[in-house]
Amino acid sequence: xxxxxxxxxxxxxxxxxxxxxxxxxxxxxxxxxxxxxxxxxxxxxxxxxxxxxxxxxxxxxxxxxxxxxxxxxxxxxxxxxxxxxxxxxxxxxxxxxxxxxxxxxxxxxxxxxxxxxxxxxxxxxxxxxxxxxxxxxxxxxxxxxxxxxxxxxxxxxxxxxxxxxxxxxxxxxxxxxxxxxxxxxxxxxxxxxxxxxxxxxxxxxxxxxxxxxxxxxxxxxxxxxxxxxxxxxxxxxxxxxxxxxxxxxxxxxxxxxxxxxxxxxxxxxxxxxxxxxxxxxxxxxxxxxxxx
Amino acid sequence: xxxxxxxxxxxxxxxxxxxxxxxxxxxxxxxxxxxxxxxxxxxxxxxxxxxxxxxxxxxxxxxxxxxxxxxxxxxxxxxxxxxxxxxxxxxxxxxxxxxxxxxxxxxxxxxxxxxxxxxxxxxxxxxxxxxxxxxxxxxxxxxxxxxxxxxxxxxxxxxxxxxxxxxxxxxxxxxxxxxxxxxxxxxxxxxxxxxxxxxxxxxxxxxxxxxxxxxxxxxxxxxxxxxxxxxxxxxxxxxxxxxxxxxxxxxxxxxxxxxxxxxxxxxxxxxxxxxxxxxxxxxxxxxxxxxxxxxxxxxxxxxxxxxxxxxxxxxxxxxxxxxxxxxxxxxxxxxxxxxxxxxxxxxxxxxxxxxxxxxxxxxxxxxxxxxxxxxxxxxxxxxxxxxxxxxxxxxxxxxxxxxxxxxxxxxxxxxxxxxxxxxxxxxxxxxxxxxxxxxxxxxxxxxxxxxxxxxxxxxxxxxxxxxxxxxxxxxxxxxxxxxxxxxxxxxxxxxxxxxxxxxxxxxxxxxxxxxxxxxxxxxxxxxxxxxxxxxxxxxxxxxxxxxxxxxxxxxx
Numbered sequence: 001x002x003x004x005x006x007x008x009x010x011x012x013x014x015x016x017x018x019x020x021x022x023x024x025x026x027x028x029x030x031x032x033x034x035x036x037x038x039x040x041x042x043x044x045x046x047x048x049x050x051x052x053x054x055x056x057x058x059x060x061x062x063x064x065x066x067x068x069x070x071x072x073x074x075x076x077x078x079x080x081x082x083x084x085x086x087x088x089x090x091x092x093x094x095x096x097x098x099x100x101x102x103x104x105x106x107x108x109x110x111x112x113x114x115x116x117x118x119x120x121x122x123x124x125x126x127x128x129x130x131x132x133x134x135x136x137x138x139x140x141x142x143x144x145x146x147x148x149x150x151x152x153x154x155x156x157x158x159x160x161x162x163x164x165x166x167x168x169x170x171x172x173x174x175x176x177x178x179x180x181x182x183x184x185x186x187x188x189x190x191x192x193x194x195x196x197x198x199x200x201x202x203x204x205x206x207x208x209x210x211x212x213x214x215x216x217x218x219x220x221x222x223x224x225x226x227x228x229x230x231x232x233x234x235x236x237x238x239x240x241x242x243x244x245x246x247x248x249x250x251x252x253x254x255x256x257x258x259x260x261x262x263x264x265x266x267x268x269x270x271x272x273x274x275x276x277x278x279x280x281x282x283x284x285x286x287x288x289x290x291x292x
Numbered sequence: 293x294x295x296x297x298x299x300x301x302x303x304x305x306x307x308x309x310x311x312x313x314x315x316x317x318x319x320x321x322x323x324x325x326x327x328x329x330x331x332x333x334x335x336x337x338x339x340x341x342x343x344x345x346x347x348x349x350x351x352x353x354x355x356x357x358x359x360x361x362x363x364x365x366x367x368x369x370x371x372x373x374x375x376x377x378x379x380x381x382x383x384x385x386x387x388x389x390x391x392x393x394x395x396x397x398x399x400x401x402x403x404x405x406x407x408x409x410x411x412x413x414x415x416x417x418x419x420x421x422x423x424x425x426x427x428x429x430x431x432x433x434x435x436x437x438x439x440x441x442x443x444x445x446x447x448x449x450x451x452x453x454x455x456x457x458x459x460x461x462x463x464x465x466x467x468x469x470x471x472x473x474x475x476x477x478x479x480x481x482x483x484x485x486x487x488x489x490x491x492x493x494x495x496x497x498x499x500x501x502x503x504x505x506x507x508x509x510x511x512x513x514x515x516x517x518x519x520x521x522x523x524x525x526x527x528x529x530x531x532x533x534x535x536x537x538x539x540x541x542x543x544x545x546x547x548x549x550x551x552x553x554x555x556x557x558x559x560x561x562x563x564x565x566x567x568x569x570x571x572x573x574x575x576x577x578x579x580x581x582x583x584x585x586x587x588x589x590x591x592x593x594x595x596x597x598x599x600x601x602x603x604x605x606x607x608x609x610x611x612x613x614x615x616x617x618x619x620x621x622x623x624x625x626x627x628x629x630x631x632x633x634x635x636x637x638x639x640x641x642x643x644x645x646x647x648x649x650x651x652x653x654x655x656x657x658x659x660x661x662x663x664x665x666x667x668x669x670x671x672x673x674x675x676x677x678x679x680x681x682x683x684x685x686x687x688x689x690x691x692x693x694x695x696x697x698x699x700x701x702x703x704x705x706x707x708x709x710x711x712x713x714x715x716x717x718x719x720x721x722x723x724x725x726x727x728x729x730x731x732x733x734x735x736x737x738x739x740x741x742x743x744x745x746x747x748x749x750x751x752x753x754x755x756x757x758x759x760x761x762x763x764x765x766x767x768x769x770x771x772x773x774x775x776x777x778x779x780x781x782x783x784x785x786x787x788x789x790x791x792x793x794x795x796x797x798x799x800x801x802x803x804x805x806x807x808x809x810x811x812x813x814x815x816x817x818x819x820x821x822x823x824x825x826x827x828x829x830x831x832x833x834x835x836x837x838x839x840x841x842x843x844x845x846x847x848x
Binding site for chain 1: 313316317320481482483487491494495496497499500502519520521522523524526528530531532534535536538539540541542543544545546547548550564565568572659661662664665666670694695696697698699700701702703704705706707713714715
């Protein structure tokens with residue numbers, strides 16, 4: 001049996017005291033316990049930012065790489081060792097800004113990984129600049145005249161591209177977030193969980209602002225209806241729906257064909273290609289190149 | 293024998309490649325050594341391109357510009373390449389335009405007698421086989437193999453076309469074709485640089501490659517992808533070079549031998565990740581296929597312009613290895629070294645190649661694979677109690693596991709980190725230990741580096757110094773200069789960073805030979821070994837260095 005103690009790290013936190021990241025961290029650990037995942041069966045992958053520090057604060061395998069590049073690193077890890085549960089932990093600056101290109105192409109590839117995107121609507125670690133999701137007009141440290149460019153709606157993009165699992169949680173509700181993460185990790189293919197997160201240091205909205213806007217999708221909401229899901233996330237009534245926003249129709253996952261035809265083992269376990277095979281390959285090379 | 297140089301010229305899409313490839317194979321089956329290189333424009337149709345084939349009875353594996361035979365598929369090709377024809381050389385083309393030539397109306401005959409212009413290429417091959425005095429039977433054998441899958445009718449039609457070209461050329465040959473190539477018992481394997489590289493990577497245990505298409509590197513991943521079943525390498529076309537290199541680093545962290553390949557512009561995008569591989573101590577092999585820059589430069593041409601860029605690639609200080617194979621044979625050795633040393637020292641390795649090296653076909657008498665193969669350095673997890681991914685050791689190399697290999701937790705951090713891989717700001721203790729640990733790896737790595745190759749040093753007071761793919765041209769250049777009564781030697785580097793412990797022979801004059809404008813190797817050697825550079829032979833027109841070019845430009 002796995003318990004939450006198995007995940008307890010011993011690294012000093014670099015987050016501000018009272019940061020909502022603590023409740024996200026807690027939700028992630030609770031999800032692992034519920035799924036009975038051992039720390040060594042997991043690989044957390046992150047880039048740079050406050051969210052990206054999260055893998056340091058629990059016991060797990062992790063790769064804390066470059067700003068914006070968590071997703072490509074995670075793809076490589078996932079292909080090389082399919083036995084791992086690979087989870088990207090990132091913020092909206094890391095994932096929608098610096099690494100936006102990779103997220104968009106992850107929607108095409110549909111890897112069986114989970115991406116948890118902390119969205120506080122600005123940059124925290126670099127001290128309060130606007131992020132790809134900051135609302136128009138909001139004044140930030142680098143945008144003192146107010147943000148002039150439109151925010152990015154990544155959940156809408158994900159739904160438009162038939163992402164198999166799109167959910168939104170709220171850092172203020174770690175039980176709901178835990179349930180969403182459990183579903184996300186169980187789902188085959190790309191699972192995308194955005195987490196709405198207040199910031200006690202750089203945030204301009206009081207907690208009441210979130211309380212007025214964040215609500216849970218009811219039982220009558222059908223996440224398999226793409227049109228309804230798009231309407232929900234494009235909604236302009238200034239509300240923030242949480243829960244499973246969308247479940248895309250099942251489709252091939254990244255490297256699925258390779259696993260079926262070549263190997264489904266960790267690539268490190270494979271014997272190298274034999275010299276005989278290589279010799280034979282070389283002897284046929286010239287022929288094959290003119291046979292095309 | 294005196295070698296024979298055939299230049300096949302035509303527009304993209306006219307069949308230059310097909311004619312060249314079949315001819316290369318026919319020459320190889322005849323038992324001769326063949327060296328072929330191509331130069332082409334960055335377009336899919338049109339333009340004028342050439343495929344040069346050099347035939348000899350011992351491997352030369354270096355290009356020659358002057359043609360004994362120019363085969364021009366169209367008038368434009370004839371105009372562009374005719375100056376290459378040697379005084380006693382000949383032209384083969386459709387219309388009679390000069391004295392020493394064989395005029396065959398290929399398209400008219402193909403249409404009239406064979407019923408389809410598609411047979412032009414096979415007729416042309418037949419004509420070339422006749423001109424150099426090879427046996428039609430051997431060509432027929434090669435064509436039969438080539439077209440076997442397409443059925444008997446296609447085979448027999450092509451044999452008729454080849455015979456037609458052969459017969460017509462035999463008639464035209466009288467008095468102007470002195471060449472004769474009887475079948476020999478020797479056997480050479482013709483192999484292109486890119487084929488050697490892809491195959492060597494698979495042999496070295498590479499299991500993962502991600503890349504973004506960029507000439508002249510693209511064929512490497514293409515070959516691995518098209519031969520996935522046999523070579524077992526997972527390949528992925530990334531959305532950009534940044535994704536490609538980060539995928540490869542991720543795969544390597546998770547235990548797979550991984551590589552990427554690109555050219556200068558894409559390499560520039562990868563530079564941050566090279567530093568990441570250095571910091572996280574993740575093995576990584578990057579193939580840098582050079583072409584002339586700056587910026588987009590000349591996409592399909594060749595250069596050696598990225599030496600100092602490669603050596604200096606990556607912010608901050610960390611150990612890396614830079615290798616530059618000389619030819620196809622050397623590619624096997626260097627790729628093996630690249631993967632094994634990347635693994636042993638947990639570092640990024642850059643392999644400098646170029647368009648010339650990758651696209652050229654070399655003849656190798658005996659590709660000896662027995663000495664080659666992967667040596668793995670992953671640690672046995674069951675011999676470890678308390679695992680520390682970045683344990684400080686004497687040579688700086690920590691025990692490496694991959695995540696999921698056992699219950700030990702495996703970490704990687706681009707921040708400065710402690711021995712467990714966690715972010716640290718302990719400036720006076722942990723930080724210094726980690727910086728020194730990476731420096732220790734550099735020192736240990738330096739001890740592994742092979743000295744440069746020396747040739748004809750004794751008795752020569754002038755030495756040509758080069759690196760990478762120019763080796764065979766320089767060696768041949770030395771021979772040509774000897775004909776001019778100039779005695780020169782060669783010192784040639786294929787392991788460029790760290791530079792080896794090496795003493796340059798005293799009281800010699802050093803001439804730097806490079807496919808770039810600023811003699812980058814010269815600058816490197818001056819700063820690292822303190823040698824004085826007497827002169828420079830450099831070429832920067834997008835074409836490879838040749839012995840003839842070296843002879844013409846040496847004025848020492």
